[in-house]
Amino acid sequence: MATDRNSFVREVAEKKYEYGFTTDVQTEIIEKGLSEDVVRLISQKKGEPEWLLEFRLNAYRYWLTLEQPTWGHLKMPPIDYQAISYYADPTQKKKEQGTGDIDPELMKTFDKLGIPLEERMALAGTAVDAVMDSVSVKTTFRDKLKEKGIIFCSISEAVREHPDLVREYLGSVVPYRDNFFAALNSAVFSDGSFVYIPKGVRCPMELSTYFRINARGTGQFERTLIVCDDDAYVSYLEGCTAPMRDENQLHAAIVEIVVKERAEVKYSTVQNWYPGDSEGKGGVLNLVTKRGHLRGANSKLSWTQVETGSAITWKYPSCVLSGDNSQAEFYSVAVTNNYQQADTGTKMIHIGKNTKSTIISKGISAGRSQNAYRGLVKIASTADGARNYSSCDSLLLGSHCGAHTFPYMDVHNDTAVVEHEATTSKISEDQLFYCNQRGINTEEAVSLIVNGYAKEVINKLPMEFAVEAQKLLGVSLEGSVG
């Protein structure tokens, strides 16, 4: 029985990361290393205007003055910034042949990932921007969206076609001086998505970006900018995977969201970067700055994230609530297994009157992983009647993992009400016994209980993603029982 069980566990462990394949496609990769010349080269390859090059160079020069921060509850392998190639273009072949078609190899890759790029095959109701390495491969349903005046394209195209919009908003939420990784990204960012929803428009379909790292020895530095004008609404999804490699690949992205009066943005992430093998070798270092600025009154922003991948996750999707009566929500499930480490959470900065925020965070740690929630709730003295409710629960599966909670609350206003609660526990013997008694084996019972535990967050995801996220939770935890 014991061997049976072991072989089953091994089988599961081996098949666990099913997106770990690589695509053999002709990719143009620039020389490794980072210098002003590299920044100029990236800018030149993308045919950027002078102001953007200037922005990149300023960011690069500022980055040089900074040191990598160490305050996270993480054991970070040293990153050699000169050993990374900052630009990899897998669409090389198409340019050489001079045709507009996408390399069938690339089409196949995205098919395999479940993201068909042909519109007739695509999931109804979701427009996708597919980004591989440093370049956006294709954006679907663009024309249909254009009819409504919605702009959904890669950020490089946006720079060419809508320079005024990009110039107005780029760096307005996350300036390049924000932090070490934001400065790095601002210097070398490649593709990402740009979304503009005009006044009063309700985006008819889910917008989605799928990020894929493929080439070896590269990092991904995408940049996403979402602007939602007065009374508009958009729901945006982000997904990501990478091949299995024994090196640590760096992913340092920036997401900026601007929400204007009475507008609403829903941003959902299912993060499934390669987490490294069961020995803790390899895996993506996910060091991302995500921030939304609720500029208008009565605006709303909701972050939902399911974090199952990455060797190291270090990110705090944040909200700056400056519009009066604005509302922000943060729902997160972070799962860590084997040697994964996560230090994630959110920041809610209340500036406007009667602003409201909710934080629901669920951490699940298994194996030898470390999972930390770190969050800041700041109520400025101007934020009369601000309200925050935070709840962070941690679930421990195994006696070698860790679950940590570091909430910070800074309250500068007497009319604010801030509440925080957290619990840490394991799956109780009673619950398992109850399931076992009814013929559900332990493995399935754990998955059942974990899914129930995470339901509050999963329910906030759009339909297609919810199903995927539920599957992911099952897969990430298999083999970790006992």
Next chain:
Amino acid sequence: MSAARQYIDFFREVQGSITSRSCAEMNAQREAAFETFAAQGFPSQKVERYRYAKVEADFSPNYGIALTPLTGPLPPYCFRIADAASHARVIYNKVADTTDSIVALNSMLSVDTLVVHVPRGIRVEHPIQISNILKGEHDTMVSRRILIVMEEMAEADVIITDRAASQSRFLTNQVIEVVMKDGSHLSLYEIEETHLLCTRYSSVFVEQGRNSSLHHTCLTLFNGHTRNRLDVRLQGEGSEVTANGCVIADKMQRVDNNTLIDHQTPRCQSSELYKYVLDDSAVGAFAGKVLVREGAQKTMSKETNANLCATRSARMYTQPMLEIYADDVQCSHGSTVGQMDEAALFYMRQRGIDEREARLLLKAAFITEVIETIPLESLRDRLHVLVDKRLRGELSKCEGCKLCK
């Protein structure tokens, strides 16, 4: 570094006179402490545990430094370190965090240590009260050191009060080390009623053996700037700690409570309850960490911090943290910042209680939760009176004690 410089120079100048007034155990630690302090200086706000303290500013005024040993008759079980039993004496500076520069500064400048030593199996009937009275014409800094040794199965209540009898500026840097052997019980109370010009840095370090239990209560009723640090290491299985505290602050007062409960062994319990009432431009901070080490299974831990801000300019920073490396545990923490219940206020006003009185009653009720946890009845009654007076603004100076008058 400039504030640290004056202490470094001072120490070099008077080292000989400090050493001659002190004893061998304390002198043995002095040089190492000096090196630690000289190397680190005062911690800045970038140091996580000093995030909410302004150490440099608190220590920079020019104080006269008191270097007087303990005098006069001491109550039972209390000794000057030179007269204490040798196995108690050697514990000096073994429990404290010697890498901390505030502790190092204390080890540098303290000339005497009050040792409370309760022998095996002894239950001390009456509470031991240690009154610290700050009195003097000039601005003075005091380095105070207390060592409490509870032998197996010993039981005692220790009350430490801080008072100021004159209106000069005072800075107290206190280090209390507590060793609790198996099965011992200690209730330790710290009550501060000083004035706006007083600054207090207190670092309490506790090591607990099997089945020992500690009840620590820290009450800040009136002060200038206060920082209280409490580190408890639960080293023996089945040990328990209750750490409670309350703060009433207004004007420009600042109070920072920083706790670390370190669960090192299985089946230990900890519970924390801290409550703050902040008025005017007072600043409150609470940072409490519960650390559950690998293997510390069946840990039960509960941490609660509730705060009442009464004005717009009052500020509260709260940071309840959990760091857990064992799976079979039950840990929870909760933290709230809010204001008075308008419905309760309305209810009282409807019944003819004027608004000022109603608000006062609500604040007192809020604090009462902490006071009610105190096992010592007489102290509880006294504190109810003190809190009521404090909230009415009548307690801005020490009263009722013969020594000050």
